[in-house]
Amino acid sequence: MLPKFFQQHLSPTRLRQIRDFLFAEQTVLLGIGLVAALVFAFMEIADEVSAGETHEIDIAILEMFRAPGDPSQMIGPFWFQEAVRDVTALGSFSVLTLMVSSVAIYLLLARRAGAAVLVAGAVISGSLLTDLLKTFFDRPRPEFSAVAQELSASFPSGHSMISAVTYLTLGALLARLTDRRREKVFFFGVAIVLTALVGVSRVLLGVHYPSDVVAGWALGAAWALAAATLASVLRRRGAI
Template sequence: MLATLLAAAGGLLAFGMLAEEIIEGEALAFDRNILLALRNPADLSDPIGPRWLEEVARDITALGSHVVLTLVTLAVVGFLLIARKRGAAVLVAVSVGGGTLLGTLLKLLFGRARPDLVPHAVEVYSASFPSGHAMLSAVTYLTLGALLMRVQARPGERLYILAVAIALTLLVGASRVYLGVHWPSDVLAGWCVGAAWAILCWTAALWLQRRGEVEPPPGNGTAENGPAG
């Protein structure tokens, strides 16, 4: 539990350092170079790569939208309630709901403008820092991944779940930069604060599980598993 708290503190520290860079304007050169590297020099409205790649990026970025993440969260919470795992349901709802509120407050606090260096490939309506898609993807997928990992006995199963959660988070964030709707530093900041929030929720899940308010991990000698052999 101490290790997870230290990891969360590391994510928050990284976010603070990025925020300081943004306020001082020192991240602009880094952001500009990456955005331009992802565009056709002869036509800045054209992302590099084949045409189908842009459509793939739009599909991937939708996995981090408020609509998709809300539907996923409601589906998971509904299942947990039906399964009579109210502690886990509350954990998921508070994690995603709290992360959404935190992201909104941070956007209002910093009020950073969206990139105007290249045309946007999708419509956007809110401030730029931190990336809401990157942050909420980290909050949702990492929290759900952590919850699933706690009920898996085999290390390989846990590693697979964690890898999928991280891959989804990274792909969504990268798609925002590729589509030109976020500065790279926005996405990095979203990953940092989103992962920190997910880790804190993971820590809460550990604490609740030890108190018996979240389902115990398999292999703990309960009657459900039965005797070995």
């Protein structure tokens, strides 16, 4: 809220410009604060995982979704197991690459090269960071699934992190296309639901510990939020 002195002596147009500027500044500061909080949450989880403090609860949660007497099998009917595998594919490298490539090409055709570079850059850099962190922590996969033994390291969950980066970044991009609050909520809601489903599917399949998924969500959300905050700054400067 501006002081009454400014409201009385400035034109409505100038007042609107000042309010927009202050709102943008507050948005950027809030974005930076949330990124810092999410990164801190990731670091706390990573510290507990490294110390082995999450192992018992990780195993307990995984066992809830394994067939009694046969830990290699997920609980539930065949159609449910197939549905879980279909959902987990939404966070796969192939699906996300096709999705991000399609969006980037559209943005280039729409002469929004800055936005295209930002979206592609956020996802690619997020993928590289995931691989780096997996190599650093080198956590073995759960032993509930034979398939898991053939995959990369467990921490953090790549599907969870990259799906968070991709879907939340695209959700923010779509939200910029409308001024209606309910449509913005819808775009962000779909992005959050897709991200959540992919992460949960990794636990159901027994290829990741719950702590892997939560850590992936935290860092992926931080990466997407950092990209959105950067986009806000660049937009104000006319770069996007």
